[in-house]
Amino acid sequence: MPLRILIIDDHAEYRDLLAHHITTQWSDAVVIHHDPAERGRFERSFKGKGIDVVLLDYNLGPGFDKDTENGLAWLRDFRARPGFPPVIFLTGEGDELLAVQAIKAGAADYIPKARLTHRFLVTAIKEAVRSRRRAMALAKSIADPASFGDVPIKIRGYELIREISNRGWSWVYLARSEALDEDVALKVLRQVGDASDGTSALERFIQEYEVISRIKHRNVVKIHGHGIADDHAYIAMEYFSAGNLKQRMGGRALAEDEALAITAQVAQALMKIHEVDVLHRDLKPANVMLREDGSIALIDFGLAKELSLHAALTDTGEVFGTPYYMSPEQGQGERVDERGDLYSLGVMFFEMLTGRKPFVAATPLAVIYKHSHAPVPQLPESLQRYQGFIDSLLAKNPAERLQSARMLTEQLALAFPGKVDPPPPASPEVFDRPGKL
Amino acid sequence: MTPQMSETESPIDSIDPIVRSLLPGYLVRREEELKRLQALLAEGQFEQIRTLGHNLSGSGGAYGLPGLTTIGRQLEAAAGEGDAGAISSQVDALRSFLQQVREQLG
Numbered sequence: 001m002p003l004r005i006l007i008i009d010d011h012a013e014y015r016d017l018l019a020h021h022i023t024t025q026w027s028d029a030v031v032i033h034h035d036p037a038e039r040g041r042f043e044r045s046f047k048g049k050g051i052d053v054v055l056l057d058y059n060l061g062p063g064f065d066k067d068t069e070n071g072l073a074w075l076r077d078f079r080a081r082p083g084f085p086p087v088i089f090l091t092g093e094g095d096e097l098l099a100v101q102a103i104k105a106g107a108a109d110y111i112p113k114a115r116l117t118h119r120f121l122v123t124a125i126k127e128a129v130r131s132r133r134r135a136m137a138l139a140k141s142i143a144d145p146a147s148f149g150d151v152p153i154k155i156r157g158y159e160l161i162r163e164i165s166n167r168g169w170s171w172v173y174l175a176r177s178e179a180l181d182e183d184v185a186l187k188v189l190r191q192v193g194d195a196s197d198g199t200s201a202l203e204r205f206i207q208e209y210e211v212i213s214r215i216k217h218r219n220v221v222k223i224h225g226h227g228i229a230d231d232h233a234y235i236a237m238e239y240f241s242a243g244n245l246k247q248r249m250g251g252r253a254l255a256e257d258e259a260l261a262i263t264a265q266v267a268q269a270l271m272k273i274h275e276v277d278v279l280h281r282d283l284k285p286a287n288v289m290l291r292e293d294g295s296i297a298l299i300d301f302g303l304a305k306e307l308s309l310h311a312a313l314t315d316t317g318e319v320f321g322t323p324y325y326m327s328p329e330q331g332q333g334e335r336v337d338e339r340g341d342l343y344s345l346g347v348m349f350f351e352m353l354t355g356r357k358p359f360v361a362a363t364p365l366a367v368i369y370k371h372s373h374a375p376v377p378q379l380p381e382s383l384q385r386y387q388g389f390i391d392s393l394l395a396k397n398p399a400e401r402l403q404s405a406r407m408l409t410e411q412l413a414l415a416f417p418g419k420v421d422p423p424p425p426a427s428p429e430v431f432d433r434p435g436k437l
Numbered sequence: 438m439t440p441q442m443s444e445t446e447s448p449i450d451s452i453d454p455i456v457r458s459l460l461p462g463y464l465v466r467r468e469e470e471l472k473r474l475q476a477l478l479a480e481g482q483f484e485q486i487r488t489l490g491h492n493l494s495g496s497g498g499a500y501g502l503p504g505l506t507t508i509g510r511q512l513e514a515a516a517g518e519g520d521a522g523a524i525s526s527q528v529d530a531l532r533s534f535l536q537q538v539r540e541q542l543g
Contacts, residue, residue, distance in 0.1 A: 011492050013466065017459065017499055024455050059491070092495055114498030114506040118455045 002028040005125070006054045008074070009090065010037040010061025014113065018055055018121070025122045037061035048085045053128045054078070057113070058091040058098060072101055079106035086128040096333055097323060097364040112333070155234050158186055174239060177224060184224055185240070189233040209235050211278055211301045219269035221289065221299045237299070242292050245348070246285035252355045256383070257419065259352035262288065262296055264412050264420040266345050269298045270405035271423060274338040281336070283344035284325045285351070323364040323371075324357050328396050331368035339398040342405060346393025353383050358394065372396060385415075452501030460542070463500050467493075467535055474512075474528050478521060486524060487516035493531075504534050 003026050007015045012035065019031040032051070037060065048054060056078075058071035071089065078084045086108035091098045099110040108128040111120065154160075158175040164185065165172045175186040209226050212235075222238040245262065248254070254262070266288060273280060280287075280298065287300040323331070327343035330336045350358045358377050359370040376394045379387050389412070395401045402408045406423050413422040452460065470489060477486050490512030497505025508531050515523035 011495065013463075013492070014496055014499070017456075017496065020459060021455065062488075092491065113495035114503065116499040118453055 002026070002030055003053070003125075003129070004030045004032065004051050006032045006034060006048070006051045006085075008034045008036060008054065008060075008071070009057035010035050010059060011057070014057075017116070021116075021118050021121050022125070024118070035061070037063050047081050047083050048078070049083070051085045052132070053108075053125050054085055054087045056087050056089055056107075058089070072098065072105060075102060075107055076105050086132050088124050088128060096331060096368060099333075100323075155186065155188065155232060158184070158234075158236065160186070175236070177236060180224060183239045183241070184236045185238065187235045187237060206233075212237075214276055215273055215278070217269060217272040218295060219265045219297055220272060221297045238297065240289035240291060240297070240299075242290035244286050244290065245288035245296070245352075248290055249285060249352065249355065254352045256353065256386075258294075259349065260386075260412070260416060260419055261294065262352060263345065263349045264409065265296045266298065266348070267405045267408045267412065268423065269296075270338070270341050270345065271409060273298075274341070274405055279336065279338060280341050280344075281330070283341055283348070285348055288348070323367040324359070326368060326371060327398070328372040329398060331371050337398070338404060339401050342393055342401055342408060343398075345405075345408075346390060346401075349386070349393065350377070350379070350390050353379060353386060358390075389415075456499075456501050460500060463496075464535060464538060464542075467505070467531070471528065471531055471535065474524075474531070478524055478528065481521070483516045483519050483524075487513050490514075490516055490527075502534075502538065505531075508534060 003022075005022055007018050009015050009018075012033075015033050015035075019033070022029050022031055040063075056071050056075060059066065060070060060074070064070065071091070075087055075089060078087055087106070088109045088111060089098070089102035089107040090111050090113050091102075092113055099112075102110050108131060109124040111124060155175070157178050159178070161174045161176060161183070163171060164174055171188045173186045173188065175184055176182070177184045209223070212221060212223055213226075224236040224238070226233075226235045228234070242248075253259075266283070270280070270283075278301075280301065282300060283298070287298060289297050289299050291297070325344040325347045327336060327340040330340050347358055359367055359374055361367045361370055373396075376391055379390060389402075389408075392400070392402045393408070402411065409420070409423040412420040470493075474486060474489060477489075490509045493509030494506050494513055495509070497503060497507075497509055508527055512524060512527040512531075515527060
């Protein structure tokens with residue numbers, strides 16, 4: 001069965017280049033060109049049937065107001081159409097934020113147009129096709145897929161209490177586990193019941209489960225269970241009634257000891273996940289959950305990648321993350337490693353101490369620019385004892401930062417004895433190890 | 438800043454062979470575009486220049502010529518500002534760059 005690939009781009013020459021790469025790799029591939037400026041929008045009934053992958057440009061060309069209708073809007077629209085094939089998003093140089101938005105909107109991958117290479121395009125298409133086939137095979141194993149619709153979600157064994165968040169491709173509910181007789185956070189992937197939908201989202205969902213389930217640490221969210229039931233894939237996780245760090249700060253500084261305690265615990269979580277070769281890559285206050293006893297746990301590993309995979313991905317300029325907490329190298333689409341997570345922790349530490357972010361600007365891209373070029377801000381006189389840590393976490397050059405979460409923990413313990421414990425030896429830990437602070 | 442190729446550097450050599458076969462046709466179209474840019478500049482058609490700059494920015498690197506991406510980006514920015522002087526400089530830079538690539542191709 002030859003591959004069928006739809007290219008949506010108003011630039012004919014670029015479509016031809018993409019088609020050349022595709023037919024060089026797959027001589028029997030069928031490439032369908034769509035110039036939005038010439039052929040306009042797709043009918044509502046268009047579901048991409050028979051197409052394996054869509055390559056979609058951000059710019060739709062003349063006739064479309066880029067601010068109100070662009071490739072990102074089309075991507076969201078496509079992903080809402082059941083059974084729509086995976087979309088690889090194309091955009092220009094310097095549009096790093098779009099990568100984040102596109103991936104969160106459900107794009108299978110992201111390619112900066114000027115950095116297109118044969119190898120990367122072919123790899124992206126192969127992975128998208130493989131993902132789609134895996135998801136279709138998985139979905140076909142679910143009983144009665146036709147039952148999905150706008151009916152309320154039901155997961156056997158869980159009583160849904162209320163919706164906590166909706167991220168487009170997944171929902172999080174507060175639910176009561178009948179087996180555990182306790183509240184859990186139930187992360188549910190939508191529309192798995194449709195046999196031909198949810199490819200990249202399901203892949204990311206499965207990846208998130210696989211990543212978290214390999215990490216047993218008090219400062220990483222605990223998983224109670226996972227599975228597929230009644231048309232939905234789900235992960236049942238620890239529920240945090242005390243909310244997250246963003247809510248805790250509420251735009252204000254925390255007490256020094258609390259800021260230090262939280263920083264030390266995040267460092268310990270990072271130490272653990274880096275030991276198993278995982279980067280978080282989206283570290284921010286909303287992903288730091290609080291327990292009633294003051295301990296914390298990291299959540300949302302939806303953008304996490306294994307270190308071994310990461311180099312290849314970032315070589316292409318792919319960028320994930322949140323601009324305010326994004327390291328300079330991540331913002332520039334360069335290779336990142338565990339020191340990128342440490343930079344994000346440095347941003348949070350500064351924010352917890354002062355109640356403000358170290359780098360703010362009118363646009364997300366300007367924030368990314370400041371991470372790379374603006375000097376590290378100074379803490380007030382009363383907080384100067386933390387300035388050395390801030391400087392070494394927020395160094396522009398990763399080589400000038402503290403080199404590991406373990407090193408950070410060791411130095412915090414040395415600087416603040418009695419408040420921060422030294423790290424344990426590097427070895428597997430059980431989940432129920434007592435908190436460090 | 439105008440992208441330049443050094444005497445010892447030959448970017449053509451490092452271009453992926455899959456793309457290299459398309460390069461002659463691509464360069465011919467850029468030569469035609471150069472003339473069009475000059476005409477558009479004379480007419481003050483900044484929006485069309487901006488679009489051409491944007492497309493050049495996207496395609497240059499993909500054809501193995503990142504210098505064209507730089508010129509395209511600057512052309513797009515200058516057109517967005519309606520800065521005829523800066524556009525003229527980038528048109529000159531484009532002409533010079535294409536000349537260098539032609540010489541490299543032989």
